[in-house]
Amino acid sequence: MNKYRLSRRQFLKQAAAVTAATALPGQLLGVPATVLAAPRRQEVAPGVLREECLILENPSGTVLPADDFNRWRSGYSAVWVGGLQQLALDALWYIDPDAGVDGVWDNALAAEMPIYNDDFTQMTVKLREGLYWSDGVEFTADDLYFTVELLKNTPGMQYQGLFDGSIDHMEQPDRNTVIFYLKAPNSRFHSAFTVRWGACYIMPKHIWEQAEDPVAFTFNPPVSLGAYTLRDFDPNGKWTLWERREDWQRTSVALLGEVSVKYAMYIDPGPSDKRVIAQMAHELDVIHDITPEGRITLARENPSSIGWFPSFPWAHPDPTLPAVIYNNEKPGLDKKEVRWALTLAIDIVQVALASYRGAATISAIHVPPTGMYPEYYHAPLEPWLNDFTIKVGGEDYKPYDPTAAQKIADLARESLGDLVPTDPEIIKQYIGAGWWKHDLDAAEQLMLDAGMQKIDGKWALPDGSEFKVPLMSMNESNPTMNRAAAMVAENWEAFGIDTSLDAQANPWPIMTAGEYSANLAWTIETWGGHPDLFFFLQYWHSRLYVPSGENAAGSNSMRWKHPELDRIIEEIEMISFDDPRGVELGLEFCKLAVQEMPITPLMAYNVFTTMDTTYFTGYPSIDEPYTDPVPNWGNTKYMFVKIKPNTM
Amino acid sequence: MRNFVLRYLIPRVVQYLTIIFVGITVTFIIPRLAPTDPVAAQVSMMIARGSSLDPASIESMRAALTDLYGLSGSPVEQYFAFWGRLFRGDLGPSLGNFPTPVSKMIGQALPYTLRLLIPAVIISFILGNFFGGLSSYYPRNIGLKVIEVVGQAVRSIPYYIVAIVLLVVFAYFIPIFPFSGAYPIGTRPDWSSPEFIWTYIEHSVLPAATLVLVGFGGWFVGMKSLTSNIISEDYVVYAETAGLKKNKILVHYIMRTAMLPQLTALAMSLGTIFSGALIMEVVFGYPGIGSLAIVAVYRNDYSMIMGITIYSIIGVATTVFLMDLLYPLFDPRVRYQ
Numbered sequence: 001m002n003k004y005r006l007s008r009r010q011f012l013k014q015a016a017a018v019t020a021a022t023a024l025p026g027q028l029l030g031v032p033a034t035v036l037a038a039p040r041r042q043e044v045a046p047g048v049l050r051e052e053c054l055i056l057e058n059p060s061g062t063v064l065p066a067d068d069f070n071r072w073r074s075g076y077s078a079v080w081v082g083g084l085q086q087l088a089l090d091a092l093w094y095i096d097p098d099a100g101v102d103g104v105w106d107n108a109l110a111a112e113m114p115i116y117n118d119d120f121t122q123m124t125v126k127l128r129e130g131l132y133w134s135d136g137v138e139f140t141a142d143d144l145y146f147t148v149e150l151l152k153n154t155p156g157m158q159y160q161g162l163f164d165g166s167i168d169h170m171e172q173p174d175r176n177t178v179i180f181y182l183k184a185p186n187s188r189f190h191s192a193f194t195v196r197w198g199a200c201y202i203m204p205k206h207i208w209e210q211a212e213d214p215v216a217f218t219f220n221p222p223v224s225l226g227a228y229t230l231r232d233f234d235p236n237g238k239w240t241l242w243e244r245r246e247d248w249q250r251t252s253v254a255l256l257g258e259v260s261v262k263y264a265m266y267i268d269p270g271p272s273d274k275r276v277i278a279q280m281a282h283e284l285d286v287i288h289d290i291t292p293e294g295r296i297t298l299a300r301e302n303p304s305s306i307g308w309f310p311s312f313p314w315a316h317p318d319p320t321l322p323a324v325i326y327n328n329e330k331p332g333l334d335k336k337e338v339r340w341a342l343t344l345a346i347d348i349v350q351v352a353l354a355s356y357r358g359a360a361t362i363s364a365i366h367v368p369p370t371g372m373y374p375e376y377y378h379a380p381l382e383p384w385l386n387d388f389t390i391k392v393g394g395e396d397y398k399p400y401d402p403t404a405a406q407k408i409a410d411l412a413r414e415s416l417g418d419l420v421p422t423d424p425e426i427i428k429q430y431i432g433a434g435w436w437k438h439d440l441d442a443a444e445q446l447m448l449d450a451g452m453q454k455i456d457g458k459w460a461l462p463d464g465s466e467f468k469v470p471l472m473s474m475n476e477s478n479p480t481m482n483r484a485a486a487m488v489a490e491n492w493e494a495f496g497i498d499t500s501l502d503a504q505a506n507p508w509p510i511m512t513a514g515e516y517s518a519n520l521a522w523t524i525e526t527w528g529g530h531p532d533l534f535f536f537l538q539y540w541h542s543r544l545y546v547p548s549g550e551n552a553a554g555s556n557s558m559r560w561k562h563p564e565l566d567r568i569i570e571e572i573e574m575i576s577f578d579d580p581r582g583v584e585l586g587l588e589f590c591k592l593a594v595q596e597m598p599i600t601p602l603m604a605y606n607v608f609t610t611m612d613t614t615y616f617t618g619y620p621s622i623d624e625p626y627t628d629p630v631p632n633w634g635n636t637k638y639m640f641v642k643i644k645p646n647t648m
Numbered sequence: 649m650r651n652f653v654l655r656y657l658i659p660r661v662v663q664y665l666t667i668i669f670v671g672i673t674v675t676f677i678i679p680r681l682a683p684t685d686p687v688a689a690q691v692s693m694m695i696a697r698g699s700s701l702d703p704a705s706i707e708s709m710r711a712a713l714t715d716l717y718g719l720s721g722s723p724v725e726q727y728f729a730f731w732g733r734l735f736r737g738d739l740g741p742s743l744g745n746f747p748t749p750v751s752k753m754i755g756q757a758l759p760y761t762l763r764l765l766i767p768a769v770i771i772s773f774i775l776g777n778f779f780g781g782l783s784s785y786y787p788r789n790i791g792l793k794v795i796e797v798v799g800q801a802v803r804s805i806p807y808y809i810v811a812i813v814l815l816v817v818f819a820y821f822i823p824i825f826p827f828s829g830a831y832p833i834g835t836r837p838d839w840s841s842p843e844f845i846w847t848y849i850e851h852s853v854l855p856a857a858t859l860v861l862v863g864f865g866g867w868f869v870g871m872k873s874l875t876s877n878i879i880s881e882d883y884v885v886y887a888e889t890a891g892l893k894k895n896k897i898l899v900h901y902i903m904r905t906a907m908l909p910q911l912t913a914l915a916m917s918l919g920t921i922f923s924g925a926l927i928m929e930v931v932f933g934y935p936g937i938g939s940l941a942i943v944a945v946y947r948n949d950y951s952m953i954m955g956i957t958i959y960s961i962i963g964v965a966t967t968v969f970l971m972d973l974l975y976p977l978f979d980p981r982v983r984y985q
Binding site: 043044045046048055061062064065068073074075076077155156157158159160161162164165192215216232234235236237238239241265267268269270271274277278283477505506508509511512513538539544551553554 | 685688689690691692703705706707708709710711712713715716744745746747748752753756757760820827828829830833834835836837930933935939940943945946947948
């Protein structure tokens with residue numbers, strides 16, 4: 001017998017011993033006692049004191065890859081909204097979704113507004129002097145020229161299509177001027193360079209000209225033109241830490257005020273309940289969004305938490321309009337009487353309570369009730385809405401209910417008590433004005449007017465074939481929208497519509513492809529602070545119409561075409577951005593959309609941005625509406641000239 | 649030896665490779681049956697996030713991304729290109745985080761998942777089997793009855809409910825454990841630092857405890873039913889009649905025999921590492937492959953979904969294959985014929 005031969009038992013024992021020895025990290029045996037008894041740190045990162053660091057939620061969650069700061073590549077990355085576009089990048093112009101620090105329009109890198117020639121085939125940009133990149137290089141027209149040229153010539157980069165299709169050539173007459181010669185008239189060409197959430201930010205030429213492959217280039221560390229530079233980040237993408245530049249005065253944001261916050265950290269705090277707990281522990285200064293229930297909890301339990309409104313509904317209404325979007329090509333839904341019937345079958349009070357626990361800001365018209373829009377559109381249209389009629393059974397019928405918001409407030413008060421305001425003017429400002437009546441009799445007559453039949457309690461098409469309207473929605477990734485959709489589906493079912501809730505993790509591509517009947521999402525977004533509606537109407541002209549089955553060119557996923565709409569869009573194209581006629585045309589659009597009801601507007605996209613005042617004050621609010629408080633917009637940079645540490 | 653190679657090893661290797669081939673092929677096909685595509689998902693995400701992009705820009709972006717993502721050919725062409733890359737060890741770029749390689753992202757995330765789930769699975773395996781064996785041999789023991797009831801009760805509760813209960817109790821009401829993540833916000837991983845390792849372990853306790861609690865009941869019941877049958881076997885009765893010590897009979901005669909099917913189940917359960925990671929990492933905010941997988945599903949990131957699934961298929965198939973080969977080490981009665 002070979003004495004060196006290993007028995008099965010010996011082999012197993014030795015294997016177990018070796019495994020245990022390698023699996024047990026040696027360091028564990030040497031954990032110092034001081035570590036076990038370490039007190040809770042007052043630093044949020046090495047050398048960064050809590051009271052000096054504003055901690056914000058990155059609404060896109062974990063940033064992966066964490067080391068890729070290429071903001072110009074096509075696609076979307078969570079790193080953009082982890083402080084990069086808010087704190088480190090800068091653009092020519094900004095339009096604030098609210099009132100702005102010094103008006104809604106801000107000339108940031110540009111010294112003045114864009115200068116167009118008479119037929120909008122030239123746009124001249126004058127740049128500011130005295131602005132510097134964080135590595136000490138001065139910002140000049142070279143950077144703008146280089147940025148546009150690189151993007152124009154590099155497939156796979158954002159704006160490549162726009163710049164290549166729009167720009168004939170450019171000139172740089174001096175170090176602070178760039179002239180764009182356009183291939184065709186375009187009175188809104190500056191939109192590409194104007195931040196509303198995001199835009200074409202300007203690259204540092206001296207860095208990017210070294211990039212062999214701009215699409216693959218990670219721009220790490222990012223050389224900053226904003227008031228902050230990257231200090232550190234988590235390789236696993238849970239946090240990104242930014243530090244105020246020593247020379248922050250040499251950035252455009254300094255023109256608006258002092259940047260007092262020394263550090264800013266964007267984190268992934270986890271789902272809604274964890275955000276609530278983190279803020280109650282004062283470990284998260286700015287929550288981007290939480291569920292209505294979470295917001296109510298903070299209102300009751302955490303006095304240092306504040307919202308956009310000082311009381312119910314707290315949430316900031318984004319310049320985005322959640323709506324019931326109909327595929328206007330589907331049989332039945334191609335008739336405006338049917339779309340109106342479906343609108344009158346919706347009980348907006350129930351929808352507001354189901355989605356936002358009543359904390360909604362409703363809109364009967366096709367622009368969001370937020371920013372400057374109540375002033376531009378909602379208030380002027382109120383008399384028209386009160387008198388507006390549609391034909392129901394051959395008779396004039398007034399569908400508008402001016403008391404809808406009041407009803408929402410009254411019902412919300414039953415569960416939330418004194419948190420809900422009682423002043424009618426405040427209710428109008430916070431929750432909105434009226435909406436469309438919930439009138440099933442009128443809805444039924446409209447269906448009959450359209451030739452629809454009711455067979456065994458369910459509506460059918462005029463030829464008797466089935467009329468199914470499944471309602472697509474976002475799944476639990478967006479609980480408020482999902483709950484709104486569930487209530488709309490319930491309303492429709494009660495009316496006899498053959499419907500079902502189709503919750504999708506990502507409904508957007510399905511909507512873009514037109515592979516749906518109805519969807520609760522949004523196709524309308526606006527500047528918020530500026531009345532120009534071209535932001536979304538640019539996609540709605542019939543020349544860009546794409547039938548279902550193909551991807552819509554932008555936001556006309558409902559496939560709505562109308563000659564009057566074309567006229568309005570064409571006229572907007574021919575006037576300048578600030579022409580007062582733009583508002584008149586916007587009102588004309590609103591009236592047309594109400595008459596045709598291609599989509600049923602519901603409410604603003606209310607975001608329960610909640611801010612903790614334990615360490616910092618000066619957050620934006622309805623009383624100080626200098627910007628949208630949500631921390632993922634490029635406009636968030638304005639918060640950093642207003643927010644002050646409590647220690648100051 | 650020749651018989652072993654010809655009649656056992658080679659057929660097993662062929663079977664193993666076939667399983668991997670079929671699994672990977674199915675993984676390639678399934679995402680392409682989805683009603684959306686990654687390019688549409690990326691573009692719609694841009695539009696939904698309020699970027700001002702004119703129609704021409706959007707169309708150009710679609711075309712560029714389709715080309716960059718390697719989705720411009722027919723599915724058959726893509727399939728062969730995919731295998732070509734795979735043989736070079738290249739899983740391609742993540743389509744949701746283009747152009748970062750999938751293998752880089754998985755390589756960064758997988759260790760976090762494995763470091764947490766493997767110990768948790770093994771601990772629940774050991775505890776469940778130990779107490780399950782004891783429970784059948786000492787059926788009147790009150791303590792074991794309590795453990796069984798608790799184990800069964802927890803087992804029937806969905807994982808995420810147990811996780812949330814533990815979180816609320818031990819991170820909120822009695823704040824002795826951290827609330828989220830694998831280490832504190834503001835901390836960079838430093839595996840040479842005892843302090844970092846300690847905080848890492850602190851952050852691992854609740855997720856691991858959840859996995860152990862939920863997994864324990866299954867192993868307990870399995871072991872109890874196996875040992876209940878073995879107790880009445882002749883050789884056990886003979887050992888008791890011979891006056892051997894109870895503990896010796898329990899450990900050497902009953903548990904060892906019952907462990908064999910449990911070991912197979914353990915190998916199979918390694919697949920749950922990939923599925924369990926999904927829920928666990930969402931609840932606990934853990935930076936592992938579960939988090940990667942969920943984001944990939946939301947974004948229609950084909951290549952990431954395929955990468956994670958391929959790792960899973962190869963991991964589970966390899967483990968079961970190795971377990972087959974190692975069986976004789978655990979059971980002297982098994983011989984490859």
